[in-house]
Amino acid sequence: MEYTLFIMLLPVLMFLFLGLAGHKLKPTLAGLLGTCSLGVVTILSYFTAWTYFTAPRNAEGAYGAITVFNFQWLHFTQNLHIDLGILLDPISVMMLVVISTVSFMVHIYSMGYMHGEKGFQRYYAYLSLFTFSMLGLVVATNIFQMYLFWELVGVSSYLLIGFYYTKASAVSASKKAFIVTRFADLGFLVGILVFGYYVDSFNFQIVGASTAFHIGVVSDAARVMIPVALGLMFIGGAGKSAMFPLHIWLPDAMEGPTPVSALIHAATMVVAGVYLVARLFPLFIEFAPNVLHLIAYVGVFTAFFAAAIACVQTDIKRVLAFSTISQIAFMMVAVGVCTSVNPHQGGLGYMASMFHLFTHAMFKACLFLGAGSIIHAVHSNEMSQMGGLRKYMPITHATFLICCLAIAGIPPFSGFFSKDEILTACLEFSPVVYWMMSIIAGMTAFYMFRLYYGIFWGKEAEHEHAPHEAPANMTLPLIILAGITVGAGFIPFGQFVSANGESYLIHLDSSVATISFCIATVSILLATLIYRKPQQPIADALGRKFADLHRAAYHRFYIDEVYQFVTHKIIFGCISKPIAWFDRHVVDGFFNFLAWSSQESSWSIRGFQSGRVQQYASAFFWGIIILLSVLLYVFFGGVCA
Amino acid sequence: MEIQLQYYLVVSCFMLACGIFGFFVRRNTLAMLIAVELMLNAADINFAAFNRYLFNDALEGHFFTLFGIAIAAAETAVAVAIMINLYRNLNSIQTKDIEDMKH
Numbered sequence: 187m188e189y190t191l192f193i194m195l196l197p198v199l200m201f202l203f204l205g206l207a208g209h210k211l212k213p214t215l216a217g218l219l220g221t222c223s224l225g226v227v228t229i230l231s232y233f234t235a236w237t238y239f240t241a242p243r244n245a246e247g248a249y250g251a252i253t254v255f256n257f258q259w260l261h262f263t264q265n266l267h268i269d270l271g272i273l274l275d276p277i278s279v280m281m282l283v284v285i286s287t288v289s290f291m292v293h294i295y296s297m298g299y300m301h302g303e304k305g306f307q308r309y310y311a312y313l314s315l316f317t318f319s320m321l322g323l324v325v326a327t328n329i330f331q332m333y334l335f336w337e338l339v340g341v342s343s344y345l346l347i348g349f350y351y352t353k354a355s356a357v358s359a360s361k362k363a364f365i366v367t368r369f370a371d372l373g374f375l376v377g378i379l380v381f382g383y384y385v386d387s388f389n390f391q392i393v394g395a396s397t398a399f400h401i402g403v404v405s406d407a408a409r410v411m412i413p414v415a416l417g418l419m420f421i422g423g424a425g426k427s428a429m430f431p432l433h434i435w436l437p438d439a440m441e442g443p444t445p446v447s448a449l450i451h452a453a454t455m456v457v458a459g460v461y462l463v464a465r466l467f468p469l470f471i472e473f474a475p476n477v478l479h480l481i482a483y484v485g486v487f488t489a490f491f492a493a494a495i496a497c498v499q500t501d502i503k504r505v506l507a508f509s510t511i512s513q514i515a516f517m518m519v520a521v522g523v524c525t526s527v528n529p530h531q532g533g534l535g536y537m538a539s540m541f542h543l544f545t546h547a548m549f550k551a552c553l554f555l556g557a558g559s560i561i562h563a564v565h566s567n568e569m570s571q572m573g574g575l576r577k578y579m580p581i582t583h584a585t586f587l588i589c590c591l592a593i594a595g596i597p598p599f600s601g602f603f604s605k606d607e608i609l610t611a612c613l614e615f616s617p618v619v620y621w622m623m624s625i626i627a628g629m630t631a632f633y634m635f636r637l638y639y640g641i642f643w644g645k646e647a648e649h650e651h652a653p654h655e656a657p658a659n660m661t662l663p664l665i666i667l668a669g670i671t672v673g674a675g676f677i678p679f680g681q682f683v684s685a686n687g688e689s690y691l692i693h694l695d696s697s698v699a700t701i702s703f704c705i706a707t708v709s710i711l712l713a714t715l716i717y718r719k720p721q722q723p724i725a726d727a728l729g730r731k732f733a734d735l736h737r738a739a740y741h742r743f744y745i746d747e748v749y750q751f752v753t754h755k756i757i758f759g760c761i762s763k764p765i766a767w768f769d770r771h772v773v774d775g776f777f778n779f780l781a782w783s784s785q786e787s788s789w790s791i792r793g794f795q796s797g798r799v800q801q802y803a804s805a806f807f808w809g810i811i812i813l814l815s816v817l818l819y820v821f822f823g824g825v826c827a
Numbered sequence: 828m829e830i831q832l833q834y835y836l837v838v839s840c841f842m843l844a845c846g847i848f849g850f851f852v853r854r855n856t857l858a859m860l861i862a863v864e865l866m867l868n869a870a871d872i873n874f875a876a877f878n879r880y881l882f883n884d885a886l887e888g889h890f891f892t893l894f895g896i897a898i899a900a901a902e903t904a905v906a907v908a909i910m911i912n913l914y915r916n917l918n919s920i921q922t923k924d925i926e927d928m929k930h
Contacts, residue, residue: 796926797925797926797927798922798923798926799859799922799925800850800851800852800854800859800922803850803851804851807847807851
C-alpha cells in the first residue's frame with residue numbers, strides 16, 4: 187500500500203507550490219489546483235480504506251495494524267528513536283476518510299465562499315498545509331511524530347484563524363489559539379518525555395496500537411509514572427480538543443473564515459485530542475483506568491458547561507463553536523467511561539466515541555458550511571440580522587435542518603445512532619453519568635433548534651437587498667455532507683472500529699434509544715414553542731427572570747475574565763514584573779557598571795597618549811632610572827649595608 | 828701627565844648627559860637626532876676606552892665601536908628620510924606639529 191505516501195505528499199507539495207508560486211497564478215486556477223489535488227487525496231484515502239477493510243482479518247479477528255513506511259529520523263538509544271512513517275489501523279484509516287472528505291468539501295466550498303478575497307492563493311496554500319499536517323498526525327507511527335504534526339496543525343490553525351490579518355480581533359484570536367494550545371502542548375511534551383524515559387519507546391506498535399499489544403515487563407517505577415505521563419499527554423489533548431478550562435481559544439477562533447471553522451475547528455483538528463486518547467487507549471486501560479475516568483468527568487463538565495453557554499449566545503458561529511466543544515466532550519466521555527477493551531464488557535465507549543467523531547465531523551462541518559452560506563447572504567454573524575431565511579435559501583435551510591436533527595439525536599439521522607451508543611456506554615459505567623449526558627443531549631437539541639429557528643424562522647430582519655441562495659459550488663458540499671449525515675448512521679461502524687479490533691455488531695438499546703429520543707423531541711418542541719414565533723414572550727420572560735444567570739452564560743461564565751485576571755494581574759503583575767525589574771536593574775545594571783567603569787578609566791588615562799615624543803622619552807628615561815635604582819637596591823643594597 | 832681611564836669616562840658621561848638633555852628639550856627633530864648621535868658617541872667612547880685600558884689584548888670593544896658608528900650612520904639615514912617625508916607632508920619638522928597619531 188505504498189500509494190498511501192501520496193496521500194501525505196500531494197498536500198505538502200501543493201502547499202509548497204501554492205505558497206511559493208501562488209501569487210503568480212490566477213486565484214481560480216490556484217483554487218482549482220488545490221481542490222483537484224485534494225480530490226486525488228480523497229480518492230486515495232477511500233481506496234486505502236476499501237483495501238484495508240476488505241482485507242482478511244488476522245487470527246484474533248481484528249484488522250491488523252500495518253506500518254507502510256517507517257524510517258528512523260533521530261536516534262537516541264537502541265530502543266529510543268524517533269521515526270517518521272505511516273501506520274494504518276482502523277482508527278487512522280477512519281480518520282483519513284473523515285479528514286479527506288471534509289477537507290475536500292471545504293476546498294470546493296471555499297471556491298465560492300472566498301471568491302474575490304485578497305490572498306485567495308495563500309488561503310489554499312494554508313488549507314493544503316493543514317490537510318497535510320492533520321493526515322500526518324493520524325497516520326503517525328509513534329507518539330513523537332504525532333507531536334510534530336500536532337504542532338504543525340497548531341501552526342496552520344494559527345495561520346488560518348489569522349487569515350484576515352488586518353483585522354485586529356482575528357490577529358488576537360489567532361494568537362490566543364496558538365498560545366493556549368501551545369501551553370497545553372507543554373504538558374503533552376513533558377508527558378512524552380516521561381513516557382519515553384520509563385517505557386523506553388515512542389513507538390505505537392509497542393506502546394500499543396488499537397489492536398492487542400503487549401508492553402512487556404515494566405518496572406514498578408514505570409507503573410507509577412505511566413499514569414502521570416498519560417495524564418500529562420491528556421493535557422495536550424484537552425488543549426487541542428478545547429476541554430474545560432482550556433476551551434477559551436475555540437470560540438474566538440471563529441474569527442477565521444467560516445470554511446476554516448468547519449474544517450479545523452469543528453471536524454478535524456479539535457478531535458485530535460479524542461484521537462490521541464483513543465490511540466493510547468490500550469495503555470489507559472492497562473495502566474491508568476483512573477486517568478481515563480478523570481477524562482470522562484472533565485468531559486461531562488465540559489459538555490454541560492459548553493451546552494449552557496450555547497443556549498444564550500447570539501452569534502451563530504459562537505453557538506456552533508460551543509456546540510462543538512460540547513460534542514467533543516461527548517466523545518471524551520465515551521472514551522473515558524470504558525473499563526476494558528472488550529466492547530461487550532465496558533469497552534463500548536471507544537467504538538461509540540469514534541463513531542460519534544465520524545458522524546459529528548460530517549454534520550458539524552455541514553452546519554458550519556451552512557452558517558457560512560448564511561453569513562455570505564446576510565453579511566453578519568448575529569442572529570438578530572437573520573430570521574425568516576427559509577424562503578430565501580431553501581437548500582441551506584434543508585441541509586441545516588437535517589444536520590440539526592442529526593445533532594439533536596432524531597432517527598434516522600447519524601447523530602442519533604452515535605449518541606445512542608455513547609449513552610449506552612455511559613449507562614454501563616454509571617447511571618449518574620448517563621442521566622447527566624442525557625440531559626446535556628437534550629440541551630443540545632434545544633440550543634440547536636433555538637439556533638435553527640433564530641436563523642430560518644422568527645422575526646425577519648431588514649435587509650438592504652433580499653438574501654439569496656449561495657452558488658452551486660457552495661451548496662454542493664452542503665448537499666453531499668447532508669447526504670452523508672442521513673446515511674452514516676447505518677454504517678456498521680462496530681465492524682470496522684472497536685476497542686480490541688473484533689467485529690462488534692451495533693445494536694440499539696431500546697430503553698436508552700427511547701429515552702434519548704423522547705428527551706430530544708421534548709427539547710425540540712420546547713425550542714419550537716419558545717423561538718418559532720417572531721414574538722418570543724417566554725424567552726424574554728425567562729431572560730428577565732434569570733437575568734444574572736443569563737448574563738453570566740452570555741459572558742461565557744467569565745472564564746476569559748478569569749484568565750485575564752490570572753495572566754495580567756497575577757502572572758504579569760506579581761511574577762513577571764519583579765523578574766523584569768531584577769533583569770533590568772540588577773543583571774543589566776551590573777554589566778552597565780562594568781562598561782561604565784572601563785570607559786571612565788580609559789577616558790582618564792587617554793592623556794598618556796599625547797603624541798609628544800619627548801614626553802614618551804622622558805617617561806622612558808625616568809622609568810629606567812627607577813627600575814635601575816630598584817635593581818641596584820635589590821642586588822647590591824645588602825652589600826652596601 | 829698620563830691620561831687615565833676616568834678622563835675618558837668623564838667626557839662620555841658629559842656627552843651622554845648633553846644628549847639626554849638635548850633630546851628632552853629641543854623641539855626640532857633634527858636637533859633631537861643630533862642629541863641621539865651624541866648619546867651613541869658617548870657609548871662608543873666608553874667601549875673604546877674600556878677596551879684600551881682594561882682588556883688591552885682584546886679587540887671586541889673596538890669592533891663594537893665600529894658597529895656603533897655604522898648603526899648610527901644607518902639610523903641617521905632613516906631618520907633623515909623620515910624627516911624629509913614629514914616636511915613634505917606637514918611642512919614642518921617641529922615635534923609640536925607631529926601629533927596626528929595621538930589618542
